[in-house]
Amino acid sequence: MSKLKVFLLSFVGLVVAVGLAALYFWETGNLDMYVPMFAANCGECHGSDLRGSETATALIETNLEYGDTVADLIASIKNRHDGTGSPDFESTLSRQQIKGLSIYIAERRLGQRFTDFRFDTEVVVQEQPLQSEEHLFRIELFADNLDPMAFCIEPMRDGSLLLTERERGLSIISPDGIQSELISGTPQTGDSLDIMGIKYGTGWLLDIAKHPNYENNNWLYLHYTDLCPTDCVDSEPLDTSMNRLDRGRIKDGEWVEVETIWQTDPAWYTSRADTGAGGRIAFDDSGHVYISVGMRDAYGPQDMNNPSGKIHRVNDDGTVPADNPFVVSTGNSPDELPFTQQTIWTYGHRSPQGLEWNYKQRSVWNTEMGPRGGDEINELLAGRNYGWPYFSLGLEYSGGDVERHKPRNIEFDTSTIEQTLVDITPSPAISSFAFYNHDRFAHWKDNLLLGSLKGSSLFRYVFDGNKVVHKETLIKDLARIRDVEIGYDGFVYLLLEVKNGSKIVRLVPVA
Template identity: 35%
Template sequence: MRFFSYSFLLVFSLSSIVFAQKKMKIGYELIVKDLDIPWGFSFLPDNSILITEKEGELIHFKNGKKKLVEGMPEVTLRGQGGLLDIALHPNFKENKLIYFTFASSEGEEKGANTSLMRARFENNKLTNQEVLYKAEPNSRKGQHFGSRIVFDNQNHVYFSIGDRGNRDENPQDITRDCGKIYRLNDNGSIPKDNPFVKIPNAKKAIFTYGHRNPQGMEINPFTNQIWTHEHGPKGGDEINIIQKGKNYGWPVISYGLNYSGSKFTEITEKKEMEQPLHYWTPSIAPSGMAFVNSDIYPNWKGNLLVGSLKFQYISNCTLENGKVVEEEKILEGLGRVRSIEQGNDGYMYAGIEGLGIIKIIVK
C-alpha cells in the first residue's frame, strides 16, 4: 500500500476554480494488477469484478485470479475504439444480465461504430447475446466512439456515443447517429416518451444531442440526475447535467480551440443550447467519473471524482449547490486514469492504464 502527502495551492484561472491547500495522506492498494487499458469495470454482488480491456477481453476477477469470459462478440480495434464500458442490470441478482459497449464493424460500410450489447453472464460465460443498438453508418475514422453506460431507477439504459470525428454533420443532426446520448428500455425497445419519437426520420433512441465525446456518465445518487463529462478539443472539456431533449451545443458553442490553436467557433453560448456546469481549459482529457457516496471518506462525501488521461491524476471535485467550487489533484503520476467506480464496500476504485485497478485509501 502506498501513501502520498499533498500540500499545494494552485490557481486554475480560466475555469475560476482554486485548487485549495490540503494536508492528508492519500494512498492506494493495487487490487487487480497487469491491466493495459481497463476501460470500464463493475462490481458483482459477490464483490468479484467484471473488467473490460480495450483490446477486446472481458475479464472476471475473483478470489485474486483473472479469468477471461467466454462468449464475447468480435470487437473491432480502431483508434480509440475497442471494448468500452460495462454495467450490470439493476436486477442482476435475478436476471444475470450485463450490458457493454464496443466498436463493431457489423454493417455495410467499412470501418466501425459503437454498439450496445446485452448478454447473460453466468459460470464465466456469456449467453443470449443481443445487440440492442448499433450506431450507423460505420466510419473509418478512429476517434470518438464514447462510451459510458448507466441505468436510471426505471431501468432505462443510457449510453453515450461520440461524434466519430465528424463534428460538422453528426452532433447537431438528430436524424444521424453519433455525438449523442441515447435512452432505451432495458430490452432494447424505444421508450414511448423519448424526446424525438414523433419527429420524422429522427433517431428515436436519442435522449440528448450536441456532444463531442462523452467518456464519463453517472447517476448523481443525491439528486438522481444524470451527470456526464466529455472531451473538448484543445480546451473546453465539459461537465454537464443531462436533460431530456436538450442540445449541448457541440460544435456551435465551445470553450475550446482547434488543436492547431485556431478557432472553429466565435461563440461560447447560444439560445436553446445548454451551458456546461463546469469546463476545463486547458483540457485534462477526462475519462471515468463517480460520486462519493460513502462514510468511508467523510470529508469527500458528495464530491465527484473525475479521471484525467492527459495529466494522469484524479480530480476530486467539491460540489456546492450543483457547482464545482474546488478541485484537488490526487494520486498524480500513477498513469492515465481511465475509469472510476465506487465498490460495494464503499471504497472508491480507479482503473489506471498500464497498472490495474486500485482502491483509494485516505488517512
C-alpha cells in the same frame, strides 16, 4: 484486417476523432504552437522557460499576484499592470492568441505539456499514506499486468471486478486481484495501429454495467463497437463499426442469452476509428439505460439523423420510452420517427468520457473532453444541445475559436447551447467519474470523483445542487486514469491505462 487497411483506417480516424491533435503535431514536428509564440512575445522578460528574469517574475512554481486562472491570465496580458512596462499585446495579438497563451501558461503551471499524453508514465504506487483535506488514505495495487488497452471495471458484490480490454475481450478480476481467462462468446474485436502513442482501430469492447436489479436478473449490459464487413456500407472501402449495446449473462465462463438493446442502421457504420466512440453506460432509477456515442462523424453531433455525438436513452429492454424528448416534441409515436431520433436524449457532444446517474439530482451527468481547453462536467437535460462542433469554451488545435458552423454558412445561435456546469481549462483530458455513495470515506459522501488521462490525476468536486462549490486534487501525477468506480467495500477503484501493462489500484482509508 491487413496492416494497410488498419493504417488507412487509422489515418481517417486521426482526422475526425481526437486525432486532430495528433495530426497537428505530426504536421508541425510535434511542436506546440504556443512555445515559439510565448518565446517571441513574453520570453525576453519572463524567460522562455517561464522561470522569470531580472525584469519580470516567473510564471511557474510561484504564486501570481493577479491570479492564475485562464481568465486572470488573459486579464493580466491585456491590462498591462501599472509599473510592469509590458507591451500593449492587445494591439499585436489577436483575442484567440491571448487566450491560447493564457492556456499555455496555465498548462505549464500545472506541469502539463500539451504534446505529452503520458502514455509512457511509469506508475509508482506510494507506500506512504496521502493526506487529503478530509481523509488520510493509501493507494493499494489491486491487479497488475493487464492489457494496455483496458477500458472499464465494474465492481461486483463478491469483491471481484469485471474488466473490459478493448482489443482482447471481457474477463473477471478475482477478489485477490487475479485475472481470469477471457469470457468466451463476446463480440469479435478488431485490430488497431499505434500512431504517435494513440491507438486507432475498429471493433472494441467498451463499457460493461450491471442492471440495477442484477442480484435478481443477472443481466449485464455490454457497450461495444460492432464490426461490419467491407460490404456492409457501399460507400466504405474498409471494415466499419458503430456503437452497439447488448445485454447478456455470464454462465460457466460464457457470454450467453444475448439480446440487442440499441443498434443503429448499418448506413451509419463508419471506418473512422473507435478512439472517440464514447462507449459508456448509465442507468437511472426509472428503468431507462443511457449510452454515449462520440463524434464518429465531423458534423454528426448536430445532425439529428446521425447517431454520432449523442447521448441515447432506451428502456432497459431496448424499447423506446414514450417520453423521449424528440418523440414528445414531434407528437408522434416512436415508430413514426427515424430510429436515431427516437432514442436521442441530448446532442452536440464531442468526446463523452464518463456517464453516470446523479442520484441526488435525479439526472444523468457526463464528462466530456474539449479540444485545447473546454473539458466539461455536464448535467444532461432532455433534448438540449451541448454545442459541438459549433461552440466550445476551448480553442481549436490550430488556435482559433470553435465556430465550424461559419464555413458552412449555417445559422447558429449560441444562446441555444446548454452551458457546462464546470469548464475545465486547461484540459487535463478528463475521463470517467463516479459519485461517491458509501460511508467508508464519510466526508466524500455524494462528491464527484473525476479521473484524467493526460493530467494523470484524481479530482474531487463538491456540488450544491448543480453548482460546484469546491474542488480538491486527491492524487497528482499517478497515471492515465481510464475508469473510476466505487466498490461495494467503499474503496475507490482506479483503472490505470499503462503502456507496459495496465493496473488497477484502490484508495483505502487509513484509520
